[in-house]
Structure formats: C-alpha cells, structure tokens
Amino acid sequence: MNQKWVLVFSFVFILLAGCAQGAGEDENEEDSNDAETTLTFWNRLPELESHFQSFIEEFEEEHPDIAINMENLGASGNQQFQTAINNDELPDIFVRANVMPVRQLVEQNQLKNLNEIFTDEIRDNFRDGTWSENFTVLDDDVYQLPLYSGNSSVMMFYNKDVLDTVGMTEEQIPKTWEEMMEVGKNINEQSNGSIYGLTLGAEAGWLSDMFISQMGTSITPSMHTSIDVGKQINYQNGEVDFATDGTIETIEFINDLQDENVLDPQSVENDEPTALANFAAGRAAFFFGGNWTGANLVNEETGAGFENWGVAPMPTKNGDPYYSDSLTTEGLMVSEYTEHWEEVQTFLNYFIEYGYTEVVAASGAHETALATEVSEEEAPFEQYNDITNIMSEHSMQVPDIYKRNINTSGVIQDYHGSLSYSAGEILRGYLQGEIDDLEAELEEATEEGKKSFESALNKSDVVDRKDFIFDNWVPFEPYTEADYEELE
Amino acid sequence: MEKIAKKTRTIGKQKTTPLTKSRNRWAYVFLLPQAIVFLGLSLYPIIMSYVYSFFAWDGASPLNDFVGFANYVELFQTTRFWGSFLHTIYYVLGTTVIGVGASLILAIILNTQQFTGKAFYRTIYFLPVVTTTAIIGVIMNNIFGVNGLVNQTLQSINFIQQPIPWLGSSTLAMILLVVIGAWKSLGMNMIYWLSGLQSIPSEMYESAQLDGAGFWRTLVHITLPLLKPILAVILLLSIVNGMHAFDLVKTLTNGDPYNSTETLDLYVFNYAFGGGMGGGTSRMGYASAAGVMLGLFTLIISAIFGGFSFFTQKKNKTKKGE
Numbered sequence: 081m082n083q084k085w086v087l088v089f090s091f092v093f094i095l096l097a098g099c100a101q102g103a104g105e106d107e108n109e110e111d112s113n114d115a116e117t118t119l120t121f122w123n124r125l126p127e128l129e130s131h132f133q134s135f136i137e138e139f140e141e142e143h144p145d146i147a148i149n150m151e152n153l154g155a156s157g158n159q160q161f162q163t164a165i166n167n168d169e170l171p172d173i174f175v176r177a178n179v180m181p182v183r184q185l186v187e188q189n190q191l192k193n194l195n196e197i198f199t200d201e202i203r204d205n206f207r208d209g210t211w212s213e214n215f216t217v218l219d220d221d222v223y224q225l226p227l228y229s230g231n232s233s234v235m236m237f238y239n240k241d242v243l244d245t246v247g248m249t250e251e252q253i254p255k256t257w258e259e260m261m262e263v264g265k266n267i268n269e270q271s272n273g274s275i276y277g278l279t280l281g282a283e284a285g286w287l288s289d290m291f292i293s294q295m296g297t298s299i300t301p302s303m304h305t306s307i308d309v310g311k312q313i314n315y316q317n318g319e320v321d322f323a324t325d326g327t328i329e330t331i332e333f334i335n336d337l338q339d340e341n342v343l344d345p346q347s348v349e350n351d352e353p354t355a356l357a358n359f360a361a362g363r364a365a366f367f368f369g370g371n372w373t374g375a376n377l378v379n380e381e382t383g384a385g386f387e388n389w390g391v392a393p394m395p396t397k398n399g400d401p402y403y404s405d406s407l408t409t410e411g412l413m414v415s416e417y418t419e420h421w422e423e424v425q426t427f428l429n430y431f432i433e434y435g436y437t438e439v440v441a442a443s444g445a446h447e448t449a450l451a452t453e454v455s456e457e458e459a460p461f462e463q464y465n466d467i468t469n470i471m472s473e474h475s476m477q478v479p480d481i482y483k484r485n486i487n488t489s490g491v492i493q494d495y496h497g498s499l500s501y502s503a504g505e506i507l508r509g510y511l512q513g514e515i516d517d518l519e520a521e522l523e524e525a526t527e528e529g530k531k532s533f534e535s536a537l538n539k540s541d542v543v544d545r546k547d548f549i550f551d552n553w554v555p556f557e558p559y560t561e562a563d564y565e566e567l568e
Numbered sequence: 569m570e571k572i573a574k575k576t577r578t579i580g581k582q583k584t585t586p587l588t589k590s591r592n593r594w595a596y597v598f599l600l601p602q603a604i605v606f607l608g609l610s611l612y613p614i615i616m617s618y619v620y621s622f623f624a625w626d627g628a629s630p631l632n633d634f635v636g637f638a639n640y641v642e643l644f645q646t647t648r649f650w651g652s653f654l655h656t657i658y659y660v661l662g663t664t665v666i667g668v669g670a671s672l673i674l675a676i677i678l679n680t681q682q683f684t685g686k687a688f689y690r691t692i693y694f695l696p697v698v699t700t701t702a703i704i705g706v707i708m709n710n711i712f713g714v715n716g717l718v719n720q721t722l723q724s725i726n727f728i729q730q731p732i733p734w735l736g737s738s739t740l741a742m743i744l745l746v747v748i749g750a751w752k753s754l755g756m757n758m759i760y761w762l763s764g765l766q767s768i769p770s771e772m773y774e775s776a777q778l779d780g781a782g783f784w785r786t787l788v789h790i791t792l793p794l795l796k797p798i799l800a801v802i803l804l805l806s807i808v809n810g811m812h813a814f815d816l817v818k819t820l821t822n823g824d825p826y827n828s829t830e831t832l833d834l835y836v837f838n839y840a841f842g843g844g845m846g847g848g849t850s851r852m853g854y855a856s857a858a859g860v861m862l863g864l865f866t867l868i869i870s871a872i873f874g875g876f877s878f879f880t881q882k883k884n885k886t887k888k889g890e
Contacts, residue, residue, distance in 0.1 A: 349735060349824075
C-alpha cells in the first residue's frame with residue numbers, strides 16, 4: 081500500500097517538476113532577451129494587416145531594442161477582448177476594443193491616457209472632427225490614437241469591363257433610381273441575363289444599413305446615418321423611427337431592382353467579400369460598397385486584384401443630395417497595465433511620424449486622421465483620390481450626443497443592445513420573401529426600438545430625451561461648435 | 569428477522585476489509601481529476617450562468633447591475649426568442665424522426681446475414697459522424713448556395729431555369745437543416761441499433777422461423793419489441809443533441825433567412841457575442857437567461873420523455889405480471 085502511495089506522489093512530483101522546468105525555460109528565454117522589450121499588439125482591422133506588418137518590421141529595424149508581437153484578431157476578436165478586459169490583460173497596444181465605449185474602459189482603468197503624446201501642437205495637425213467624444217477623447221483627454229478621419233461613406237463602384245461589354249460610357253453612370261433601373265435592365269437584356277446591373281453583399285446587414293440610411297437622407301434628411309451612435313434616432317425630435325419614408329422607399333427600390341432582374345439574385349446570400357469577387361469577375365456592373373472597397377478590390381493577396389473599375393456617388397431617388405455622418409471611431413489604444421510605457425510611446429510617436437503614410441494611406445482603405453495630402457503619384461491606386469473626394473463631399477458633422485452629455489453613452493449601450501431589428505436585415509428578409517408587409521415590419525421595429533430607448537432612458541437619472549433633440553440642426557449643414565453653444 | 573439483520577451487518581463489516589478500503593481510496597484518486605474538471609468546467613459555468621442571468625452585464629464590465637428577473641421578462645416577451653424555440657422543436661422533431669427511423673432501417677439491412685460488404689457500408693454511414701459538423705455546414709452551404717453545385721447541375725441539365733433558393737427560403741432552409749442534421753447523426757444511431765439487434769438471442773428468430781413467421785412478423789413481434797429499451801436511449805440522445813443544435817446551424821444557414829432557422833443555441837450566441845440583430849454591444853446577462861431557459865427546456869423535455877418511457881415499461885411489466 082505504502083509503495084503505491086509512493087508511486088502516486090512520485091508521479092505528481094514528476095508532473096510538478098515538469099511544470100517547474102517549463103517555467104524555468106520561460107525565465108531563461110526572458111533572460112536571453114534582456115536587451116529586447118516585446119510589445120504585444122492586437123489588430124482587428126483586416127484592411128491594415130499587411131501594412132501594419134511591414135511597418136512593424138521597419139520600426140523594429142530602427143529600434144532593435146523593441147520587438148512588436150502583432151496578433152490579428154479573427155472572428156472571435158470580441159470574446160478575446162472581453163476575456164482580456166475581465167482579467168486586466170489587454171495587450172500593450174490594440175486597435176479599439178469594439179466591446180465597450182471608451183468611457184467605460186476608462187472607468188474600469190483599462191486605458192492609458194495619451195495626453196503625453198498628443199500635445200496641443202500635435203492635435204492641431206489632425207483633421208477637423210478627429211477628436212470625437214467617447215471614441216478618441218474623453219473631455220479633453222486623449223485615449224486613442226486616431227487612425228482614420230471621420231469621413232466614411234458608401235459609394236457606387238462600377239466595373240469598366242462590363243460597361244465596355246454592354247457598350248456603356250462612364251457618362252451614362254446612373255445618378256437617379258430611374259436611371260439605375262433603366263441602365264440595369266439594359267445590361268441584363270444585352271447580356272442575355274448573364275450580367276446583372278447591381279450586386280450587393282446583403283448578408284452583411286451593417287453594410288445594407290449604411291447604404292439604406294445614406295440613400296434615405298435624400299428623402300428623410302432628419303434621420304442621421306450613424307450605425308455606431310444613436311441608431312435610428314431622429315435628432316430633431318429625439319424619437320426612434322425605423323419606418324421613415326427614406327427607409328421604406330429605399331428598400332422598395334432595391335426590391336424593384338430584384339423583380340426586374342437588375343439585382344443579382346445571389347446578393348441576398350453573399351457577404352461583402354463574395355459580392356465583391358462577383359463584381360470583379362464581371363457578374364454585375366455596379367456594387368454598393370464602403371470607401372474601403374477600392375483597397376479590397378486592388379489587393380492581390382486578399383482581394384480580386386482587379387483594377388479596371390471606377391467610382392461614383394450613390395444614385396438617389398431624384399438625384400437629390402445625400403450625406404453620411406463624419407465620426408472618427410477607429411484607432412490605437414494602450415493598456416493601462418502596460419509595463420513598457422516608454423517603448424509604447426516610442427512606437428506611437430513613430431506611427432504619428434510615418435504610420436499615416438505607410439499604413440493608413442498606403443492601404444487606401446480610409447482617409448488618414450492626420451491631415452496629410454496624398455498626391456496622385458503617392459496614391460496606393462489610381463482611384464484613391466476619387467474615393468476620398470466623394471467621401472469629403474458627402475460626409476459631414478452631425479450633432480454628437482456624447483459631446484452634449486457623455487452620460488448618454490450608457491443609454492446608447494443599453495438601447496443598441498436591446499435592438500433585435502435592423503434596416504439591413506429587414507431589407508434582406510423582404511428580398512427573400514420572408515416579410516410580406518414591409519411597412520408593418522418597420523413599424524414593429526420602431527415600436528420595439530421606442531420601448532428599448534424609453535426603458536434605457538428611464539434607467540438613467542442623468543440623461544433626458546432632450547439630450548437627443550437638436551432643435552437648431554439643419555440637415556446637410558455641418559453641425560459646429562457654435563451650434564452646440566447656441567443650444568446651451 | 570433480527571438474525572438476518574445481524575448477518576447482513578456482519579456481511580457489511582466483512583466487505584470493508586483493508587483491501588476494499590484501499591480499492592476505494594484508489595477509486596477516489598482516479599476519480600479526482602475528472603471531478604475537478606467537472607466542477608471547474610461544467611458545474612461552475614452552469615451555476616454562474618444562473619447568476620449572470622440576473623444582471624445586465626456585457627461580459628466585460630463589473631457585475632454590479634442587478635436587474636432581478638428583468639432579463640427573463642424581456643425574454644418571454646420577445647417574439648424572436650419564441651421563434652427560435654419553435655425552430656429548435658422543428659429541428660429536434662425532424663432529426664429525431666428521420667434520423668432514428670432511417671438508422672433503424674439501415675441497421676436492420678446491415679444486420680442481415682446474407683448482406684455482403686457490411687464493414688464497408690458501416691464505415692461509409694459512420695463517416696459523417698467523425699466529420700466536423702462545422703465543416704459539413706460550410707460544404708453544404710457551398711453545395712446548396714444560389715450558385716452552388718446543386719443549382720448549377722439542375723440548370724446545366726435544363727431542369728430549372730432560375731436557381732432554387734435552397735437557403736433563401738425559410739421552408740427549404742429548415743428542411744435542409746433537418747435532413748443534413750439527421751444524415752450527420754445517422755451513423756451513430758445505426759451503431760446503437762446494431763448493438764441492440766445483435767443482443768437479441770438468435771434462438772428467438774430460429775423458433776419464430778420454425779413457427780412459420782416471415783420477415784415482417786418477426787420484425788413486428790420480436791425485433792421491434794426487444795429494441796424498445798435501446799429506442800428509449802436513442803430517442804433521448806437524439807432529442808438532447810437536437811436541442812443543442814449550433815455548429816451546423818451557424819455554418820449552414822446562420823439562422824437565415826430572416827431568423828427563420830435560428831435555434832436557441834444560436835440565439836444565445838448571437839446575444840452573448842453580438843448584441844442581437846441590432847449589432848449592438850454584447851448582452852451576456854440576457855444571453856445567460858436564454859441559456860438557462862434552454863437548459864430548463866431540455867430538462868423538462870428529457871424528464872417528460874424519461875417519465876413516459878419509465879411508465880410505459882412499468883405498464884408492460886405489470887401486464888406481463890412480472
């Protein structure tokens with residue numbers, strides 16, 4: 081019996097010794113790298129992966145004492161962030177954790193204040209609107225190195241090969257829905273049904289949300305287009321509304337395109353990359369995509385490597401103007417628990433100096449937050465400046481509820497979390513024939529949204545519906561500092 | 569009576585010899601790792617999911633917003649939750665009826681003496697069981713997509729003009745989900761049936777044959793009644809597995825079209841990590857409440873089924889006068 085117990089203890093001892101050996105090896109490894117500090121870096125922006133990689137290599141060459149260990153987060157990125165926040169184990173540097181707003185992260189002591197890096201002089205070099213409350217700053221404190229300018233817009237990409245095939249010129253690119261229908265029908269007929277006018281990645285409901293709300297502003301201008309803040313809240317009356325004329329008419333228009341064989345039937349099942357691949361392969365003449373679409377199209381490794389395309393503003397009902405919200409959301413954050421603050425500062429300063437050109441502009445996916453001009457020669461691809469021009473033309477500052485009352489952040493979090501409808505998903509359901517009465521469905525979504533919003537408002541003692549009403553806002557006119565002052 | 573009791577106690581005492589004690593200790597030593605794993609990785613999360621369900625919690629903030637039964641109240645008032653419950657029931661019923669029935673037929677065919685190539689067919693039918701469900705979902709998604717293999721083939725032979733929306737129609741998508749789910753579990757159920765079939769003494773078939781019973785009569789009066797205990801096990805496993813359908817649904821339909829194939833497990837996932845269709849922040853507390861309800865539904869359905877099986881068997885025994 082005793083012998084058996086000795087055997088058990090020996091076995092446990094060997095196991096523990098094994099663990100101890102492992103720990104010793106780690107220590108040795110650390111000892112051997114005494115001269116080097118390794119910074120951990122999580123990136124969740126696929127469009128910047130390869131550019132971050134080469135930038136980091138360059139940085140490490142110039143700073144041999146600092147190594148950057150970059151991890152690209154996949155589909156489970158949110159879970160990874162949740163676990164890291166729970167355990168105070170966020171990496172030294174990370175692209176904005178999309179799981180909770182800046183205010184909450186700061187309250188939980190997760191974020192490092194970056195004021196040391198962003199002096200007033202440096203801040204002045206950034207584009208207007210970059211310092212957005214609850215995203216890049218909290219009051220006057222910077223918590224995020226902004227990567228992109230707030231300008232972001234959905235636009236219409238066209239395949240020049242397809243236009244050539246059907247004998248269309250770029251002057252015939254549709255500006256109104258009527259023209260879109262006519263051109264689309266023509267393309268489908270001329271190609272004997274093998275080419276469609278338009279293809280969408282409607283499986284990505286958020287992308288549909290973006291173009292529905294953007295096109296909708298030409299009909300219902302008071303509904304802002306943000307999918308990050310105050311979704312479907314009308315800033316002129318502070319009410320939730322899914323069933324606006326803009327949304328209804330836009331969804332009906334897309335449905336008409338489907339009925340007339342203008343819309344590629346695969347659109348309802350395709351995600352964004354698949355739809356884009358179809359577009360590049362000549363399955364359709366047009367594609368509604370975000371400003372990052374160009375970078376994805378030309379990328380030979382992750383995209384189609386397709387270059388013969390052009391870009392135009394979205395067609396609207398009568399060719400009337402439309403707009404999208406300008407809001408800087410993405411950037412680099414630093415963990416409060418970093419043990420290498422000096423090295424992190426070195427990296428961020430290096431990024432401010434070179435990163436905007438070599439990573440953000442080079443990717444071609446977005447406009448840089450730092451006010452840098454990208455000349456035609458420097459442009460990552462031919463159409464880059466066309467995209468930024470369309471973006472600048474259509475993106476504008478709309479009222480910012482966080483700027484007015486930062487406590488609205490909690491209300492928005494509760495409200496967004498309780499929404500079980502989105503215009504993009506309703507579009508998809510309607511196209512698939514799962515929704516018979518579009519208006520009734522949108523009304524139902526409105527009722528649910530109103531209830532959620534009301535309940536979130538009731539929970540808060542420091543937020544009122546008035547915080548969501550901006551009487552002096554004139555849609556299509558940028559909302560300025562003077563407007564906020566006037567409101568007070 | 570007292571003598572008997574004494575004797576029993578003596579026997580009991582005799583049983584706890586040093587050898588028995590030693591064996592017991594060893595048993596505990598070997599059970600310990602599994603017990604630790606069970607406590608840490610199964611029991612603790614189950615208990616915590618009950619705790620989380622009473623909080624408005626996003627999965628990362630401190631757990632301090634106690635909301636009582638608010639998550640449950642919201643859950644019961646949400647049409648989408650009841651929709652996903654209904655889809656789960658469709659899936660359970662479909663996969664159980666098709667999977668259990670088809671696997672029985674297969675097992676009977678593969679159990680016949682005259683059948684050649686049994687090992688080959690058993691392997692073929694068992695292959696889906698050992699294939700990762702998520703992979704099956706992805707492959708089937710490609711096969712049944714609008715421009716997938718099935719539609720392309722049907723169009724190339726001019727059988728159809730327009731592609732069939734296999735995954736774009738709620739009815740077709742649910743049928744596909746059920747059929748593929750049943751096909752995936754076919755091999756496992758077949759093995760259970762085979763073990764049941766092979767445990768039936770061959771003498772019974774021989775005597776039936778001598779009495780002039782044919783295939784159908786033997787099947788109805790000997791095989792099926794004797795397979796009842798194994799049927800109860802297969803049904804229970806099939807129901808419990810069906811209630812937890814996630815990976816196939818996530819990869820094949822992802823709950824589409826318009827949530828018409830969203831099952832309870834997928835509903836929990838969508839709210840735990842994505843904030844539902846609104847794409848907002850995670851609602852771990854609400855998702856936990858949905859998870860607790862899923863657990864309770866499974867328990868209730870299993871208990872009803874278990875109770876039904878128990879009373880049926882008891883009734884049969886009483887009839888036989890056992």
